[in-house]
Amino acid sequence: MNNTERNMAAAILRFEDARVTGPDSLRVSRLPAADKGGKWEICGICDGIEPAVFNRLKALLDAGNREEAWEGCLQYVLDNTSAVRSWMGSDSHPATEFILRDHYFNSGSRNTGKILQRALNDYGASLTVDGIPGKQTRQTLQAVLARSGEAEFIASLNEQRKAFYRSCKQFPVFGRGWLRRCDDAFSFARSIV
Structure with missing residues (x-):
């Protein structure tokens, strides 16, 4: 490590x-x-x-x-959370990797794949939001990061993460803590861009 x-x-x-x-x-x-x-x-x-x-x-x-x-x-x-590294293709985008790893640890693989795909769709992709980061999702991620830059992309990723938590049945119980975690993770991610 x-x-x-x-x-x-x-x-x-x-x-x-x-x-x-x-x-x-x-x-x-x-x-x-x-x-x-x-x-x-x-x-x-x-x-x-x-x-x-x-x-x-x-x-x-x-x-x-x-x-x-x-x-x-x-x-x-x-x-x-090692699957996230395979989605990234390298360790050259640590802020994006961190937000995805944190969400993966807290919410699992499929939910993390979905927030990733939704964030990529915010950048004009037409990915099926199935939570499975296959070849097309991984290629799109690399293209979006190369085009827009990591600092911009993690903001979209963070918004998709918050939207996911707001959609959860247990949001009334755990929502405040989940959103605080999103803010803390975003802050940490910005520090390593």
């Missing part, structure tokens, strides 16, 4: 739990009752979705191996 990837993963972990800033503050916390990820989490790594990973990280924390647990969390985020 290079420094840019490390910083991306650390930011995603902070968005999942604002009280965690590194290994010393890493913790197990209870999920809200309305969350469908289980009962417990470590920075978005939930016992109901990834029990083996959660249990391994919790065991490291329980044993006092905080640094190893932190490295495990960083690597998990990167591994879990």
Whole structure:
């Protein structure tokens, strides 16, 4: 993992739990009752979705191996969102990659593919919004980034992300936090353009 990837993963972990800033503050916390990820989490790594990973990280924390647990969390985020790098084709657009990785970690592959396709359609593409970033989506992404520049494109991506969250059934419960996360991710992305 290079420094840019490390910083991306650390930011995603902070968005999942604002009280965690590194290994010393890493913790197990209870999920809200309305969350469908289980009962417990470590920075978005939930016992109901990834029990083996959660249990391994919790065991490291329980044993006092905080640094190893932190490295495990960083690597998990990167591994879990690695498909985004294949969509990008390279690491030359870190801001776009970061917003997509953050959304992927929070909302999954298909939803992330859809916000990407909608953002590309904002730039004149005619992509089917199916959430599957195939060859046409990837080629269009590279063309749009080359033509418009990354700073402009991430604004559209951020707006599509907010629109996605507003359309979710659980928006009344989690919406304020989701939109704050979008703003925080956009701010972080602008810092690495």
